Amino acid sequence: MTHDPSQAFSLRGVSKAFRYFRLEDLNLELPLGQIMGLVGPNGAGKSTTIRLLMGLIAPEAGTIEVLGHHVPDEVAAAKAGIAFVSDDMRLFGGATLAWHMRFVASIYPEWDESYARMLLKHFNLRAEQGMRGMSRGEQIKALLLLALARRPRLLILDEPTSGLDPVARHELLSELMQIVRDDSRSILFSSHNTQDVERISDQIAFIDRGRLVDARDKESFLERWRRISLDVPAGVTLPRFKDTVDLTLGERLATLTTDRYEPALHGLLEASGARVTDVQRMSLEEIFVASVMRSRAEVQS
């Protein structure tokens, strides 16, 4: 038993096989007070990871700890502190939002009614409206309201922004940042929207085809990647770096992508006779695509 109070959750060596999909040797942890963005293509294993954390499925190998409790053995204790929203959840169509609010408040003692009232305004929702009359976007906002007002210690959101319009997305990101003003509350969210992830995440995890491609804090993530444009005169051979993720050679011009950038690289490249003409930072989206392509190439070789 290794209860670690400084982690919101940890997965160690976790594996789980399905008929057509296998999550392999997943190692991931989120320190308290931080936001983690889980990024991956469709079918990468994001939802499976979340279902494992929620104790909805049991791992075949490895250990999972959430808010200091072993999952799935102590899942009831863990779940008291977790709120979860995914875009395939449904509320009772015949009931109003106010009815759902009373229902959730009756189960969770941490329910914060004044915060719930504030969220109603921020999300532009009406408590007396029936769920059936709400648009899909409004239903997602209602689900988010019910989760946030519980004041969970760990908030897990599966694609929270995908069904939202830009204004609602802005409101949600603001609310998420308000949550981590309290350094004991943490958030895990999965998303295709790398812009949202790049803006508000402290930790970033890339997942593809059931494997963790990379996971680290956002600042060092972005700092390591660069695209270097080079002028390579005839007869010059570029030195080989093991940290080259991609090298595209054209006539005289070359583009080198690296995930271990440091300024000393310029000297090494120029010593070969090439000239560095530009060094670009990469967006999280570009880094994500480059990481996944490399990971797939490694798996195949």
Add this chain to the structure above:
Amino acid sequence: MHSPFVISQNDPRPLYQQVKDQLRHRVAIGVLKPGDEIPSIRQLAADIRVSVITIKRAYLELEMEGVIQTRQGRGSFVSDNAQLGDTMKEQELEGHLRSAVQTALLMNLSEDELIERLREVRRKDPQGRS
């Protein structure tokens, strides 16, 4: 802080650099004075919807550069250095000059050519003629 931060994901500078530049600018023009308290890391992160780790990095670097000080348990403040405003402008100019030199090197400009270009820019500026 009275004046709002403007953080854009379409800006070529990384987010932490935008936060640094804007705080530094406030000190340079005197909106923030030595000894003034600046928001806590988590407060500013919530205000401008940018991750805590990004603000943390910006504060840490500003601290190392002597712009701000963090006192354990009491928050972060603009450094008690009366010359700070001028120093900030010095550093701003230094930064611009350095990037001009780097660009000139990429363009294979000689030192004299670079200096001549600078003179030209100054001559063209309405306030630069002397």
